[in-house]
Amino acid sequence: MIQRFIEGVAAILKGFGITFWEGFQKPVTIQYPEEKREVRPRFKGRHVLKRYENGLEKCIGCALCAAACPSDAIFVEAAANTDDKRFSPGERYASVYEINLMRCIYCGFCEDACPTEAIVLGHEYALAYTDRASAIITKKMLLEPVPPAGQDTPQVTEPGKFTRAVPEMKDPQ
Ligand code: SF4
Numbered sequence: 001m002i003q004r005f006i007e008g009v010a011a012i013l014k015g016f017g018i019t020f021w022e023g024f025q026k027p028v029t030i031q032y033p034e035e036k037r038e039v040r041p042r043f044k045g046r047h048v049l050k051r052y053e054n055g056l057e058k059c060i061g062c063a064l065c066a067a068a069c070p071s072d073a074i075f076v077e078a079a080a081n082t083d084d085k086r087f088s089p090g091e092r093y094a095s096v097y098e099i100n101l102m103r104c105i106y107c108g109f110c111e112d113a114c115p116t117e118a119i120v121l122g123h124e125y126a127l128a129y130t131d132r133a134s135a136i137i138t139k140k141m142l143l144e145p146v147p148p149a150g151q152d153t154p155q156v157t158e159p160g161k162f163t164r165a166v167p168e169m170k171d172p173q
């Protein structure tokens with residue numbers, strides 16, 4: 001009887017000791033959303049539409065990403081570029097680009113299919129929405145900010161300078 005009492009008290013003291021000790025350890029939790037956790041370099045979060053350094057959009061509206069998407073989450077509509085109103089190099093740009101996040105499974109097939117490396121899965125993971133309409137992200141929401149040396153689109157460009165839609169790329173090393 002006394003032995004069981006002593007064992008019980010020892011167990012309680014041990015439990016309190018652990019709680020006391022842990023109170024002085026560095027917390028493993030963070031104060032989200034004020035504080036955000038750094039993700040791994042290859043983390044696949046919400047998509048981003050990339051630009052060139054001069055601000056022109058990399059997307060040429062070819063819709064290969066939409067064709068490759070296994071869940072039919074991407075909608076692209078293309079329109080023609082002119083030198084007076086240019087959004088991207090080459091003949092066409094995406095006048096409408098939408099992704100339905102309710103359908104997306106973050107597989108990255110759209111990234112792999114893109115001939116200009118325009119669509120990439122970025123590091124944004126705050127993807128909550130409260131209604132169906134907010135689950136559809138538009139081109140305006142997807143486009144990355146204009147680089148410091150660039151201009152926003154549409155741009156007025158020199159005739160005959162941006163005729164090539166897909167840039168010359170180096171062979172993978
Ligand atoms: S990540 Fe996959 S599912 Fe999501 S839009 Fe791209 S191809 Fe479609």
Ligand code: SF4
Pocket residue numbers: 058059060061062063064065066076094113114115116117118119
């Ligand atoms: S993101 Fe890439 S694959 Fe999709 S329409 Fe634009 S250029 Fe084509």
